[in-house]
Amino acid sequence: MLEVSGLRAGYGLSQVLFDMHLKIEQGEVVSLIGRNGMGKTTTVKSIMGLLKPSAGSVRINGKEMRGKQPFHIAQAGLGLVPEGRRAFGSLSVRENLLATASRASRWDLTRIYQLFPRLEERQQQLSKTLSGGEQQMLVVGRALMTGPQLLILDEATEGLAPIIRETIWNCLTTLKAEGETILVIDKNLKEMARVVDRHHIIEKGRQVWEGTPQQLAASPDLSHRYLGV
Template identity: 55%
Template sequence: MLSVENLESGYGSSRVLFGISLSIQSGEVVTMLGRNGMGKTTTVHTLLGIVQPTAGHISFHGQPIAGLQPYRICRLGIGLVPEGRQITPNLTVEENLVATARGPGPWVLSEVYRLFPRLKERRRFMGAQLSGGEQQMLAISRALLTNPRLLILDEATEGLAPLIREEIWRCIWELKKRGQSILIIDKNIDALTQIADRHYIIEKGRVIWQGSSAQLQAHPELSQRHLGV
């Protein structure tokens, strides 16, 4: 589904990525792991055209997308749940959802309300009136309503209370059961190894390890050395 080869990018004269390569198959859940500042979000922004690559290749379902404008990449079927949620505070929950909804596809308003009943209860609340956890539910639902073939979650549960984190992981489990392809950035290694198929560890703009959940669990020194846990 997604193939990234020798990707390089950065900001101005400052290079951040040094030959990143990764892939995601249809129906896979894949993670990017690493400490803050190692290039994970820059990788996501380069995949989405927010940051332009300086070298390398990106293809999505066999189509080259490196250098395309972000709206074109989104229309091809990549949805983002951004770090910090970035919902529109002066729109209601329902207005936030329908503003960017796009079909055809399985995700319609009633389906995201079924996934997150709390959003239905608060559908007339303004975005600014929601808790952090509710805003994250809204950000995930907003991305799903674009009916993405690949969903990217940048810092999926950062800063959320434990009960809300469980709700987010439940949602991701359900998406996996539906066959949704997902790329996740998060720091909760225990939860990620339970749900993800494969992992990439990023350090200083390079992939320094990749493998399955079983392989990651078998080498706890990787987490201690590279993930700060």
């Protein structure tokens, strides 16, 4: 579904990605993990067209998309839950969800409200009046309303209360059961083990290891060396 190969990217004179590789098949849930500053978010920005790579390939369903505008990437089937939430603050919950809705999506307001009942309770509120956790639910719901073939979540549980984190992980468990294709960036290995099929460790802008959560758990030296845990 998504294949990234030989990707190089950075900011000005500072190169962050060096020959980055990543492959996600339809129906898989995979992770991109590593210490802070290793290039995880830069990889996502490069995939989504928010940053123009200097070299390499980004293929979505076999079509080259490297350097395309973000709206072209979205139209090709990628939905992003960005780091830092970024709901449309001046719009209500309901308006946020409808703003990105695709007619081709199998997600509608009813299904989103079933996934996150709290959003239905607050559907007329401006999103800027929501708690951080409620805003995160909203941004996940908004991404699903686009009908993505691949949902990307960049630190979707960071800074949230434990009960809200649990809601997000339960949501991902439901999405996995329904066959959604998902790329997760997160630090919580224990919770990711519930849903992730394969981990990809990134170190200094390169993928240095790939394997299952069980293989990672059986290799504590890997976690210590590359994740600092």
